[in-house]
Amino acid sequence: MKTSLRTAASLALATQLVGCSPESDRPNIVLFLIDDMGWADSSVAFGDDVYPRNLIFETPNMERLAAQGVTMSAAYVSSTSSPTRNSIMTGMNSARSRHTNYGAKFLDTPTDGGDKLEVLKDDVLVPTDWNYNGIDPTGTVPHAAHCTPFPQILKDNGYYTIHVGKGHWAPMGVPAASPLNMGFCVNVAGQIVGRANSYYGEDNYGNRSDIWSWHATHNMCEYYGTATHLSDALTLEALKTLDYPIDNNIPFYLNFCHHAVHTPIQGDKRFIDKYLAKGLDHQQAAYASLVEGIDKSLGELLDYLETKGVADNTLIIFLSDNGGDCIHPEKGGVKHTHNLPLRSGKGSVYEGGIRVPMIASWGSKSANGTKTTTPVVAEDIFATILDVAGVNDYMTVQTVDGQSFAELITGSSSMDYNRPILTHFPHQWRPEVNDDIDYMTALRCGDWKLVYRHRTLALELYNLATDLGEQHNLALSEPEQLRTLAEAMTAQLKAKGALLPTLRATGECIPYPDQLINQL
């Protein structure tokens, strides 16, 4: 299937180059990226079972997308925002890009322990010298990963590339602060900040003269003072940008990145009442209403594409950038429970932090209504989108780790279920230490998952097939699996040039996991 895909698209490209192309043959592509949405925060069940959280949320348009696409049950990302977004842009695993934690707004500002610009107090570990300045398409920015973003490759091949919403690839003052330097023709609202100042048009989305407005969402003046929720405003803007390419038969790529459902958890009044009626506390209901807001956005996108007659030729990939936030009190509920049945949440390499809702739909070409448990990972999106676009002949300055999962979408072939999926997070996310949200590395291979806790140098082994919640550490009872995964994790870390934190006591890096095994 991969070959035939590439052949068809290469033909399309070749005809375009001689100046008269059947452009409509080239598929349109939409990445619909949600912020901080948990794996179970949908009426679509991404697991084998329906869990209690699935019964709370009402996401009819995700159900609609799942019915006309493939539900990806084991979609992995980094545990915080910009590492995932940068893996998507570059095809690099974040261990390779060395952009392993979320990026600050300010240049040269590591976010170890949060972005309060305070010195992190840690008696055990010294953070790595990571690429806190994000990614960089120019190769001129220190502490940033030099890359060729895939939208640039798409644009160079005639695609009309559009960014709408949250960017968060790099801090102020560097090229990757602007979508126009990342290969986008059009930018609506994309910039450096990782969250909205406010979701409320009545608040000018936080852009007011009487409050701190530096952080506000750009390009939204037309909605200032109106009752338009930011999720709705971004949707309206996104659809506007599509008229030109569709009306002129130009293939497009839309990078549609909602700020929702990130904090601030400001309810969407279109939907909050039904969740209050279900007995949720106000903040839980507010969160659920944000989820339904992005579901409505998805539905409006689907409606628009159908009305325009391009739905069947448009690939849509829906996913979240990291697991659900489980420690911010404003989300309501009990800490560390927000991704049940998964363990922990945002900032953690346990499943709750890195396994996210994902659906891929490509009109009649996708294996509609099916679910796959084959693991896929954020950096795969780079390769998948270029594959689907039929762009094969390209150069990148970076080594691309991701692989196309186009065959999983079309159902024409399978991918390796046992492919190693690495999540490397050598950081303390928040100012306060949270046991499960700390310096760690994880590797999934098939059903098995190894967790390496840097602070304690402990290895934990889980069988996800029987223990999705990672409650039963099998490190002692499955020594061969432990060794196999420790060696695989070591190989992955070395192959990708991962940075390891330093033990303050010795001044040396933490050992690789195979070294720990060999010391047993």
Next chain:
Amino acid sequence: MKTSLRTAASLALATQLVGCSPESDRPNIVLFLIDDMGWADSSVAFGDDVYPRNLIFETPNMERLAAQGVTMSAAYVSSTSSPTRNSIMTGMNSARSRHTNYGAKFLDTPTDGGDKLEVLKDDVLVPTDWNYNGIDPTGTVPHAAHCTPFPQILKDNGYYTIHVGKGHWAPMGVPAASPLNMGFCVNVAGQIVGRANSYYGEDNYGNRSDIWSWHATHNMCEYYGTATHLSDALTLEALKTLDYPIDNNIPFYLNFCHHAVHTPIQGDKRFIDKYLAKGLDHQQAAYASLVEGIDKSLGELLDYLETKGVADNTLIIFLSDNGGDCIHPEKGGVKHTHNLPLRSGKGSVYEGGIRVPMIASWGSKSANGTKTTTPVVAEDIFATILDVAGVNDYMTVQTVDGQSFAELITGSSSMDYNRPILTHFPHQWRPEVNDDIDYMTALRCGDWKLVYRHRTLALELYNLATDLGEQHNLALSEPEQLRTLAEAMTAQLKAKGALLPTLRATGECIPYPDQLINQL
């Protein structure tokens, strides 16, 4: 010439509609709009003579454009910003659009006497109920002129339409606050504000957490903390947006609107020293450096178009949105002298307020190196651009007043030198009264100009051929000309549905000028 132009472009359009077009035949168009630049603030002499101010400014790229285009010696606009910008967008004279003064940032906020939200104290005149909410493409906004903006028409005809820089068509909370609602595919930085908060990247263009940042320029994060002047940053962004249409052989329209040379008069350090060395005071030198900054921007645009091989097929129209500001102390120099030899400046219907630098260049098609004294006016740009683009078959909700001056650019025909040019400004611009900057209407017909002072109900008559500075009022000595122009002005005001202010003493509108004549 108009016929052949239209035929060629209609052919191009027809071939595009069957899906395989020689797109490159359709000309690209750039409007290069400066803010508050005076008629004599250039080393290009727009008058018959070289005036002292022409010797101060160094604008080699304007000279270059003039050598490869037509210098428009008598280009007229409104006396403040958004009326001109809206006349360009709509083709309506501002007397017809009833958007006769500059627009505020806030909805439903007349700017009579400034935008300080204070009640204007005036014993003589009551302001009109004008369209202070600017223009509106939807027909839903009260106190706004319903219109079909020409970029929408261009876009509907396949043009790739780009807005960069200052917008200022309408306040927050309405559609025209966003370029995407005005027919633009792409927007960089265009929004509601009429001036930059700061020109300095080191200041984040005024978008900082420690100052009032509500007003800052959007989409500029990549330059925050750098030494990039805003004029330079906008240029870099504008050129980026052109790669896609040029590389894909799509005709483009670029609406490139600098914030310079409006207040704040913050010097451009690339150029200021030479003007200090000429003996200018610091603020005069700072202003001159802002002018040279936009000249450099023009040069970079010309270089880019040449490098890309599209210069010969690109129409460039350079102009300012109103005359030079002559009353803000931060510009340096002596009040009311900043447009000499012209009288007064921004906010005034005397020549200093409404006559601006303008050059039109269209590669080898323009009458290069020539100068025309035939009057043209802002609303003509609407018709001219559609004419040059070959778009003839379009509908507008508004009556278009402007006429195409394409023949003036190509030198293939002349326009009517005696065409009446109306400037209607029934407002007090600033909180303080300035004698020459007040409620007035002007009409130019050929060499003659009538000025109607609403406050005193006085008519003044000038012969611009012999008295460019409007120093010799011939109202008493040329009664027939006075009557002719008074009747012409009356006819214009009535035909366009102009609103007249009310005399507080009588509660009635001021008389039409022909009524004043008849009372003599």
